[in-house]
Amino acid sequence: MTITVVVAGAANGPVVVLDEPLSFWGGFSAISGAVTDEHHAQAGTRLAGAIVVMESGRGSSSASSVLAESVRLGTAPAAILLRRNDDILVTGALAARELYGTTVPIVVLGESTYAEAIRSTSATLTDAGLLSFA
Amino acid sequence: MLAGEAGGAQAMAMRIVTGLAESMDARELLSIEGAHIDSCLYHGQSSIDFAQRLADGGAAVAVPTTLNVSSLDLLHPDLFHGPVDEAALSRRLMSLYESMGCTPTWTCAPYQLEERPSFGQHIAWAESNAIVFANSVLGARTHRYGDFIDICAALTGRAPAAGLHLDEHRRGEVLFRLRGVSDALLDHDVLAPILGYLIGHEAGARVPVIEGLPPDTPEHRLKALGSAAASSGAVGLFHAVGVTPEAPDLETAFDGQPTATTIDVGLAELRIARDRLTTATVDQQPLGAVSLGTPHYSVTEFGRLVELLDGRRISPAVKCFVNTGRDIWNEIGLRGWAAALEASGVQVVTDTCTYITPVMGEFSGYALTDSAKWAHYAPGNLGIDVAFGSVDDCVESAVSGQLVRHGRLWDDP
Numbered sequence: 330m331t332i333t334v335v336v337a338g339a340a341n342g343p344v345v346v347l348d349e350p351l352s353f354w355g356g357f358s359a360i361s362g363a364v365t366d367e368h369h370a371q372a373g374t375r376l377a378g379a380i381v382v383m384e385s386g387r388g389s390s391s392a393s394s395v396l397a398e399s400v401r402l403g404t405a406p407a408a409i410l411l412r413r414n415d416d417i418l419v420t421g422a423l424a425a426r427e428l429y430g431t432t433v434p435i436v437v438l439g440e441s442t443y444a445e446a447i448r449s450t451s452a453t454l455t456d457a458g459l460l461s462f463a
Numbered sequence: 464m465l466a467g468e469a470g471g472a473q474a475m476a477m478r479i480v481t482g483l484a485e486s487m488d489a490r491e492l493l494s495i496e497g498a499h500i501d502s503c504l505y506h507g508q509s510s511i512d513f514a515q516r517l518a519d520g521g522a523a524v525a526v527p528t529t530l531n532v533s534s535l536d537l538l539h540p541d542l543f544h545g546p547v548d549e550a551a552l553s554r555r556l557m558s559l560y561e562s563m564g565c566t567p568t569w570t571c572a573p574y575q576l577e578e579r580p581s582f583g584q585h586i587a588w589a590e591s592n593a594i595v596f597a598n599s600v601l602g603a604r605t606h607r608y609g610d611f612i613d614i615c616a617a618l619t620g621r622a623p624a625a626g627l628h629l630d631e632h633r634r635g636e637v638l639f640r641l642r643g644v645s646d647a648l649l650d651h652d653v654l655a656p657i658l659g660y661l662i663g664h665e666a667g668a669r670v671p672v673i674e675g676l677p678p679d680t681p682e683h684r685l686k687a688l689g690s691a692a693a694s695s696g697a698v699g700l701f702h703a704v705g706v707t708p709e710a711p712d713l714e715t716a717f718d719g720q721p722t723a724t725t726i727d728v729g730l731a732e733l734r735i736a737r738d739r740l741t742t743a744t745v746d747q748q749p750l751g752a753v754s755l756g757t758p759h760y761s762v763t764e765f766g767r768l769v770e771l772l773d774g775r776r777i778s779p780a781v782k783c784f785v786n787t788g789r790d791i792w793n794e795i796g797l798r799g800w801a802a803a804l805e806a807s808g809v810q811v812v813t814d815t816c817t818y819i820t821p822v823m824g825e826f827s828g829y830a831l832t833d834s835a836k837w838a839h840y841a842p843g844n845l846g847i848d849v850a851f852g853s854v855d856d857c858v859e860s861a862v863s864g865q866l867v868r869h870g871r872l873w874d875d876p
Contacts, residue, residue: 335486350667350697355840359507367742367842385668387697389840390501390589393609398507413668414489415697416626417609423482424611427475428512 331439333414334458335404338423338434340380340408341453344446344462347371353399354391354419362404380452381406382443386415396421401429408434408454412443436460471520476615482622483612493585493624498528498617499573502610503560503587504819505534505553513611514559517618522563525620529568529576531590532759533557534820537569538789538813542822565612569814570788572686572759574601577790579876582708585628585677587616591699592690592758592836597683598700600685602708604628627699633709634718635702637666641675644733645853645876649677652767653853653872655684656835658728659691661736665726668697672716678705683763690758692833734873740838740851743829745866747779748848753861754817755784755854757837764854769803771858777808778864782826785809786816816843831866833857 339356348370356366362377379398386392396418399405405425409418414437426432434454438446442460446452449462484492502510534553536542543550561567568576573588574596580586580603588605589612590592597603608616608628616622626632639662641649648654662671671692680703692698702710710716755768768785777783785804787795792813795801804811817823818841823830829848832838838851852860852868859867 351692354506355843359786361519365843369670372843375651385697387663388665388697389610389694390591390594390607390613391504391506394502394504394506394510397611398509401507401509401512414486415668416483416607416612419486420479420483420609420612422480423486424513425509428509428516437591 330442331365332442332460333437334434335414335437336432336435336443337456337458338432339373339454339456340434342378342380342407343451344449345349345374345376345379345381346447347381350383350385350387352389352392354389357395359395359399359402359404362399376406377404378407380408380410382446384412385411385413386418390417392417393421393424396433397428400425400432406432408436410436410438410446412438416429432442472517472522472609472618475516475520476618479612479615480619480621484625487623487625489623489625491624493628494620495526495585495587495616495622497526497580497586498524498613499531499588499590499593500528500560500565500613500617501531502614503530503533503557505549505556510556511552511729514556514825517614517842518559518562521622522618524564524617526617528561528565528617529573530565532569532571532815534815534821536812536814538792542812543820544824545821548876560614563618565617566661568788568790570759570790571816572761572788575759575761575788575791585622587613587622589613591693592686594699595693595701598627599683599689599702599707605671607697616670630715632699634670634720635716636669636723638672638674638722640725642727643729643876644675648872651853652684652687655688656691656833657733657737660695660740660835660839661728661732662701663692663694663696663698666692666696666698671698671701672710672711672713673701673703676703676706680706681763684763686758687835689717689871694836694839730873730875737851740835741849742842743848745829745850745851749828750831750860750864750866751828752782752784752823752830753857754784754823754830754832754837757816757818757832757836760785760787760791762791762794765791765800768858769800769854772807774803775807775862776866777861780864781861782823783809783861784812784817784823786812791812831857
């Protein structure tokens with residue numbers, strides 16, 4: 330399994346695979362914890378508490394703020410697993426940890442691990458950076 | 464700086480800069496010469512918490528720093544129809560960033576200010592459209608920075624030596640070739656936002672190279688192209704061969720590397736991208752509003768608008784808005800255009816944008832826009848239906864009160 334833990338932390342939850350990238354600003358509500366982007370095929374999908382798997386981020390610089398706000402409100406994903414690292418999401422996760430002492434772990438997956446992730450229904454990430462799927 | 468000898472704010476800012484640098488595998492930090500802050504737009508209590516923590520720690524920017532839009536139009540405060548307490552929190556956030564020494568420019572188009580970054584200069588800009596413009600059109604170097612890191616870089620004067628700051632991440636990765644697109648469409652403003660929207664979808668986070676744009680493509684079209692690509696994708700830099708400064712020719716754009724992926728873009732692909740930008744059922748809903756100026760309109764774009772309007776009045780059935788920065792607003796006032804627009808019934812919005820804050824008020828039906836970025840975000844942000852059209856379509860529709868489309872541009876050659 331090839332993974333890079335970019336923002337460390339423990340997480341456990343159901344896997345939600347996003348079929349296309351999502352911008353957290355303009356695409357996700359920190360109030361509801363769900364996808365709000367009307368152009369996204371999975372508009373309405375709840376991400377709060379889920380291990381969100383997507384290829385990459387997209388769009389707005391404000392995604393960091395929305396991610397941090399969702400951490401504050403308890404509506405954030407449990408973890409975000411990406412094929413390609415997204416610095417804007419990483420920044421939001423770092424700021425949330427700075428402010429609230431807790432955050433959304435972010436992990437970049439190698440090709441075969443990503444393929445495993447999108448077939449899984451739940452996942453567990455440990456503080457030590459061990460990731461497993463079920 | 465990490466140990467906190469330069470104040471609590473400096474230490475916190477440096478922790479975040481180095482944290483990001485580590486996540487990017489940066490070996491070192493580099494010095495930046497300017498910053499543009501997006502964190503001044505209110506997204507909830509965490510926005511305030513972060514700025515307050517910095518301000519309490521004695522934050523003062525180390526480099527010239529401009530501010531992005533907020534949720535308030537300070538020059539036209541009556542336009543705001545949102546909750547009063549939210550307005551107060553937005554204003555407080557704005558004041559916090561001003562207290563750190565940032566210049567209150569309140570624009571998403573800092574590249575339209577008098578002072579702008581020069582070729583090769585390292586900067587730390589947030590705001591996706593500003594990032595892509597600075598990198599692509601000016602040849603300045605900023606990574607795709609998000610909220611929080613923008614101000615941390617401004618406070619420390621440092622940024623990770625990684626990403627789009629480095630040559631190896633600025634070379635082209637995917638080639639888009641325009642094929643069979645008529646000269647009329649190539650020479651029309653409407654092509655750029657649609658092409659950008661298509662490119663963002665296909666390129667994702669890769670650096671796109673575009674072949675086939677006219678060499679004299681003006682800045683406002685490159686702005687529309689980049690802002691669209693940064694909405695549908697994570698594009699922070701594009702090269703347009705023979706147009707943008709790092710792409711005098713195809714080989715240079717790819718830094719001598721072979722072209723891995725080539726995507727041909729013709730009329731059929733452009734029509735699909737265009738149609739994706741419309742969520743309204745335009746033959747069953749009335750036109751209620753027109754919104755222009757996302758990103759903030761430039762002097763050139765205002766000139767074009769005044770010319771297209773030609774003194775005519777906007778239909779009483781339609782609300783018409785144009786977003787811009789206060790510096791541009793001042794300039795168009797001096798030119799007499801602000802008065803002309805007001806006489807036509809056009810509402811200019813400054814310091815903010817019609818899709819991030821409740822300023823448009825009630826209207827029935829859908830909103831029409833010339834901006835792919837606005838068309839992309841407004842349905843989710845405002846809960847409205849939108850239609851996309853060229854600026855000519857927008858003006859003619861606003862005047863007549865119903866959708867007018869200049870169809871022949873899109874006919875087969």
